[in-house]
Amino acid sequence: MQNDKTTEEIALGIRRRVFVHSMRNNGGYLSQACSAAEQLAFLYNEALNLGDPTLPAVPKPFAGVPSAENPDYHTGAGYNGPVTPHHDRLFIAPAHYALVAYATLIEVGRMDPEGLEMFNKDGSSVEMIGAEHSPGMEVHNGTLGIGLSTGAGLAYGRKRRGDTGQVCVFMSDGEVQEGQTWEAVQAAAHHGIDNLWALMDVNDQQCDGAMDTVMQVRDITAKFRNFGAVCVEVDAHDLGALRQAKALPHEGQPLIILARSSPTQGMEFLRRRFPRLHYVRFKGEDERAEMNAAIAAELGIAPVDLSQGSH
């Protein structure tokens, strides 16, 4: 399924949706939309071979966790299309990018805009930290660092079955601080798992602030290569570069694309908040109004009508 819009249009749409949502809800994961909009737009609109959604455009409410007593349980993977041997699979490893991922689903026509109104509401499946049952999610990745291992296992299994579809893991650079990420790369390389690729949003940000101040991770490109991956670093906001990177041959090895991004791309006004960008809350109504006007202008839309109250 390909969207009618260009990938650039989708990326802009993602930023606008996340911005409007954050304005109305007095804060949100704005910075992740800035850094990752092109990447998620690229994945859904170009890079991944995904079928038509199998779940309703308006997400169903939370319907219980997996258990022997819940036989109708299903994950949110159906928003990415059916599970078939030839379709690709996508894991969103940093589950706190959920708001950006949901906005992407809307922009590419896989979820109704109404779905975003359910974000972080009690009883909703459209959770703040993407859960297995949230739209577009197939596994829990809220504890960062487990996504690539799961992707590697799925990819190994799919390769063994002769599936032609690939497994893609969208990652965040904070995850390289977790040892499990490196265990996953060495295992994928050792077992020649080359139907696995990762696109990592390298925004140099984490919850406590700039990564260099929290825990230096040094030259991760060299580290990924030394652990056995084909690794390339590109400008996250340059779609041509993302396309070239995806086309790199990586026979017998996983491919890891490090997409070096700006945490304020498209919303430069957020620079004032640097380096505390993980979750942007407004310090007061004045700042909210100022940010509303400035960022709306950057995004080419009218300021959000804040008199409607929060949604």
Next chain:
Amino acid sequence: MVEMVNRPYASAFEAHALANPDVLCLSADLTSSCEIDGFRDRHPDRFLSLGMAEQNMMSFAGGLGLAGYRPFLHSFGVFLYRRPYDQLVASVAYPRRKVRLMGFLPGITTPGGMTHQAIEDIAVMRSIPNMTILETGDATEVESICAAADSIDGPVYCRVLRGAIPRLFDTPIEVGRMRELALGHDILVVTSGVTTEEALRARQALANAGVSIRHLHINTIKPFDEDALLDHIGSVTKGVIVLENHLTEGGIGSLVAEIMADHGVGKKLVRLGLKDTYAHGGSKPYLMKYYGLDAAALVAGIERLIGHSTGITEQELAGVRLEAVHSAIKAEAL
């Protein structure tokens, strides 16, 4: 003399895996220690070495489960939950992947000391939703553990014995069904794993002392057949005693206590096991004696329940020990 069976897991796993194409054999650098070295050599296409990296192995297994495979993870029990606990919950237990966790050297059956001894694994696994827990107590149960585990619609953790193991039973594990080894009316003895053999050693001496024992062997710890247990508790007059190769907190003793409390059973209960302590490295017979997990400890516990001495001596119990056979094959070596 009880028959001793050498390395029953090795051939049992091989037979099960060959009959089930979606079974994969995973190892984290303890391949011969978990008796799957022969399988690795004969069936390399079904064997995945994942190195000394249990966190990745656990999530990787979750991914294999998502692809429809049923991976058997082989390691010491302790390495299947302590280090990769987050991965166990998020990648395996929550999504109910059909991952089979084959935990070798349960409790104090290893001389490896604290780092190697899974003494709280049952407590941990019992508190994980969607998890099933099985435990093997003899060679026949080890021979049937693969089929039993692989019948579970979800993840399962198994306490697996290795090396030279006595054959106590002649029927395979039936998941969810406790074994009734004696049907007396004074004391209900509940054991599992290696402690069942201890209770069997004390059986004749207790009978000679006039104590009538009702003895249950547990191989399915979760889910647990409460009704069957309650029936047995109702059939004895003097109380219940649990002997387990695990901490008394959160293990089978706790399980029995919870069931008795939930149903208002006002009988005495003695829980034997590791008493809020870590263990140290040593041979299995030494550790079982030192920590009060052996036949003598069971007799002492029963004496507490009946309120008087049985007159049973250590020599009497030692007479039915199988140590000579054990030590010849060095079942407890790393």
